[in-house]
Amino acid sequence: MNNLSALHLDALGEVFSIGAGRAALSLSEIVGDEVSISVPSVQVINSKDINSATLSLNDGRFGAVTQHFSGPFNAEAVLLFTEDQALKIVRDMMGSQMSLEELAEFEHEAMCELGNIILNACLSAMADIFSFTLESSLPSYTVASADEILYRLKKNSNQPYVMVLHIDLAIENRHTTGNLVFLLSSASLTELVTHVDQFLGKIS
């Protein structure tokens, strides 16, 4: 289906773990408490094979932070959390310094920032390790159902590949899981594989 070996996936897993570590550091600077993020798995699949099980989507509503980025390869990156969990994280992060906890507009803006931190950390880790520069749009936040998300992931035939990262996020005592999804064109996937190969060539 695609030309990624287990070795490629391991290398990508490594890169995103570094990104996750950076994101955790930035988040803990904001919340003033320990934050840990791990990326237990990376998989690349054909977008027509994606379903609610691949993304562990259930019936609820999801918060999605999206950034489009371009450079040596282009992709649309979407970070997905269930809306309930996302709001709990953001409320924890906001603390009680200002009684904004219940103000929806600010929760959305904070979710955008949380997603932006995680996405930028992953993109910057890729940029550092593969020695290239990526450009990115500003993040946007949307709330959608599982069906709407799957429809959106599948509708663009120019991006037939999806790279799915499962993400574990723990802030203070709260633990949550999400997914980071990259939508890639065939050309972009090939470009990514080339960079991974170059990186593997350097270290072997």
Add this chain to the structure above:
Amino acid sequence: MSEITAKPFDMNDIFNTLNLGVCVVNANGEVLLWNDWIAKHSHIKEADALNRPLDQVFPEPVSPAFLSALKNTLTYRLPVVLSTALHRTPLPLYNVFGTDQQPDRMYQSITITPIQSQLDESCCLIQVTDSSTSIKREKMLRSHSEILKKEATTDGLTDICNRRFFDAHYEMTVADAKRQKHPLSIFMVDIDFFKSYNDYYGHIAGDDVIKQVAAALKSQLSRATDIVARYGGEEFVLVMPHLPQEIACQFAEKLRSAVFNLAIPHIKSQPLKQVTISVGACTGIPENDDNLLNKADTALYQAKLKGRNQCISLPLCETEEYLEQ
């Protein structure tokens, strides 16, 4: 440059008229652009900011999160957002109308995006918006929605709960009582000979009686779990959990005497010639299809038949009734 001057507007005028803060810094973090909005809210003139490192322009420290976001954007060329919710006031900017003694630091939303200068230098564009107004707007909307919510569940005449609130509350408390197996009491209350009161004294006086009766019933409640609602025209209903049957009977009597003690004259009500109520009560632990409300209504009907100005209390479960007899 010629491209800019050829435009019908001076770009500087536009930057300075914008209702948001615009600032550009170069790769060393030095200020290249500082619009009037930022100058006004920081009390720092453009001339005092230009070509100085941004973090040294302000007399007060800039938040570490802002500085690391700026550094990240300069290093990785990725855009960053700093939300109001997580950062409040990253830059020392002030609302214009704050007093001098207690300047009011502005809530901000900040966006940092990488841009290239015409000399192909990596720069950052920093945009600052004032969130204070949207915070105020959201708080106002929220308080409006709370007022509307209260209005939607309150009876306009009597200021006690309305039928809509009762219906939802009744369903919830019955479910609670079923689940936790605790007793629930329902009291149906009806003003005796109310139609003749209205006919004789007029509707305005009738409304006033409804208000007084509602207040008298409400004054008998002391627990947060208890509610009184206007059920229909001159009918009221009370919902009270955790009362033993005997206490519920006594309480029904308290309701009756509270209204009796108002001593409102009612010449068409024989033989007492004053406003009275009849009360039907039902107490029990609801199971399956048990209907406390129907039973309380039956009790009220019996109280009416027995001559009004009295209380009838029925247990929910028939077997209990037989045991008591």
